[in-house]
Amino acid sequence: MSPEFILYLVINTAVVLGIAPLFISLIKKVKAWTQGRRGPTVFQTYFMLAKLVKKEVIYSPHSSWIMRVTPIVNIAAILVAALFVPLVFVPEPVGGIGNIILLLYLLALAKFFMALAGLDAGSSFGGMGSSREMSISAIIEPTTIIVFAALVFVFKTLNIFEMFTRSAAAGTLSTPTLILTGISLFIILIVETSRIPVDNPETHLELTMIHEGMILEQSGSNLALMELSAAVKLTLLMALLINLIVPFGLATTLTATGLILALILFLLKGCILAGVIGLFESSMAKMRFFRLPSLFAMAFFFSTLIIIIEVFS
């Protein structure tokens, strides 16, 4: 493992941890604006995390070690997954880091623990959240894998690092297929990060919540870790979309100016995407749970279309 790669590990983790809460607050801000409110400051999520860390942790007497290890395993899996998606700087891949299938399964690892923690305290809200989350993640999986397969098809590599290098070399919006893939990736982003129309991140009503239901029993620093990992997951999926579709500015060599420029550009692109997500969420209502499979089926046929176009062109 080269020193460059170790430096990459440090930079990527620092950047993703640093900016993830910002994007969450930005989306909230945009949604507040569309509702005619001023909304909290864009630093609100940072304040909230700092506050949660200082608070005591409460465990249910029925909960087990699952409840206690889940926040840590969850954030660790998501942070390792974040290493698979370079935000500002793309090094040479080492030992299969950046494998797109492994990325998907690291996210699944986090989800597995989170779902078990939802069941652990014996609360029916947690169980409801876990059950819905696992169902949704199961039926979105074919779409995700087909989109990833389309990416592998277009870039002729399984490694996200190489995909980014190639898309950075090719400039922007290289093929029409890539734009189509971008739309599919956007749908996956919405589903995976539990946003409207799939889930509503702002309610605590048992009829609507999925992700919030699972983490209802978490408190204090554990809740902070869960919130932070959700933010990091959002950021890494956003980075995947951004760096594939509009990669300009992405640093492929390690220089200070290049890194700073890449960081500023990424922040800018991320803020725009966060705005788009906020507007998208504000433009529609949450769907009924059992209407979701048809939405996913649409996304699935859409991504299969990409494959068919690629195969026959």
Next chain:
Amino acid sequence: MITELLFIGIAFLLAGVVIPLVTMGTDRKAARTVSLCCTIGASAVLAVLSLVILLSGEVIAWTAYQTIAGFILTLVIDRLAAFFILIIAAVSGSVAIYSTSYIEYLHGGTRRNLLCASANLFILSMVLVVASGTTLGFFLFWELMAASSFFLVMYEYDDTETKKAGIFYFVMTQLSTLFVMLGVIILYGQTGTFAFTHLPAASSPFLTASFLCLFLGFSIKAGIIPFHKWLPYAHPASPSPISALMSGVMLKIAVYGLVRFLLDVFAPDLWWGVLILAAGTASAVLGIIYALKEHDIKAMLAYSSIENIGIIFVGIGLFVIFTSNNLPALAMLSLLGALFHSLNHAFFKSLLFLTAGSVVYATHTRDIEHMGGLVHRMPYTSGLFFVGAVAIAALPPLNGFASEILIFIPFFSSVAVANPLFKVLLFICLALFALTSALSAACFVKAFGSVFLALPRSEESGDAREVPLPMLAGPALLAGACIVIGLLAVQLFALAGYTVPIPDMLLVGVLLLAMIALTFGTLYFTASRTVRISGTWGCGMPSQQPLTEYSGHGFSEPIDIIFSTIYRTKIRNERSFFDNAGCIFREGIAEIRLLKVFEEYLYLPVARASCRAAKAVSRIHNGCLDTYLLYVFVTVLVMVVWLGWFA
């Protein structure tokens, strides 16, 4: 030297068969323990033997028995055979350690000696099937395997459920043997030899028929849908260590048969590959969807075995397809994936069956709705089950993921296949394959959550106690293997001489640990360390009851509804009235039940047809001696006339 190891292994197993049988007179624990120790010894010896062969590539061959030229029984162990012997040895060893304690809790007095003897015979027959150097030996030991496993399933023969399951299993396993026999005979007719000889690519209809017979035989044994029904019946009926052996190892013997015949005998056509792939995909998807609906923990594991065998068949199907398309590198990768998944599934499924056996022993029920809260009462068992659940859900960095990614990669590279329609077919199968692995994660969240987490949902579950040491040690070995194989997947392949393009899981493991350390360290210095224990928030309910928990049924309800076209239900509503207007209700039946599609539309019609045929034939047998004499007389007459005309 290595050949001697094989003999020692076989001798140990034979001793394990004989010792409990000769001491049947008195019900003594010692005889059973010695017999199981023989199994453990044999496992150790056979594991060493197979590791030596796997690493050195040496082939051992030994002629066991020869009467007339051609009818020859030889034992040949090459790397493929050694690989499967390793699976048999590792799983049998752990199962035997577990059984030393488990078997003493079973009822049945000296019947337990019979169980030990049949289990050893069963393991021996599996070793011999794999080691057979001729198709004749393969078939003979296959039948021995079928017969000995039937005795194991019938252990609790006084139970009506077991009797039903046993008959079902017996019929299916004999059908499997029948088709394997047909395949071997047709092959003998074509080649004139029982040896595994490689055939040229020219595909005659006879060779195709032979392949189809063998494929059918192996599919029935492996539990490929629609021949899978025996698994969810036989597994709950048999003792848990036996389920672990049958699901973990016996199904793999069918995989071995298929791989052996595809590699060493046939030159497969493209459509064979498509057939295997389609059968595999259907089993994988339907297997896990049925598993999600199941609430008998052992039946659920049985359905999950069907899913995993499906995944293995997908790998083999890809192997044939890529070979036919002249893509040897991808074909190799798919085959390695299929074989690696056979090993991994053997380990984690035996682990799950053994720990499930402990849970059933502790709670006296197989219904997961009556469990719960066991994580506090059986902490070690729950930890071991957890490792198995993570592994089977194909989560990194455990071994289930390492083999699934090995099948994913050829799928992703199937761009290289020339025919565009095939590309689309492969991508559809890829999507279903992905669905399978996501559903299996959901299934095992449900299983672990319902069995171990939250509050106990029955008195037995509340009174459950941790099981004794041997019942933890056996599964612990398997759990350790799951973790080590997962982390060192790349290194192990390198050791065997293969470079595979899968990520270095050791690095991923180290990174995960580093991130855990980072989080822990940061929290240690910044976070509040006050911890308070307080009741689960129940939305204003005065106290938390097990009844208000989310049950296993509830957990899988969304998936039930989404896939409601697959879970067909039959609604029956019959009412009768005292009056003609239908006002005064007399009696009625209303029921909603799950339609057993395969049973009602495939198995029963076939069974009824054979019953009718048997009835027709039985009319000839009227039990009267004169009639039989008449039959003999007529036969002789016909033969005389026949010979007179034609000879």
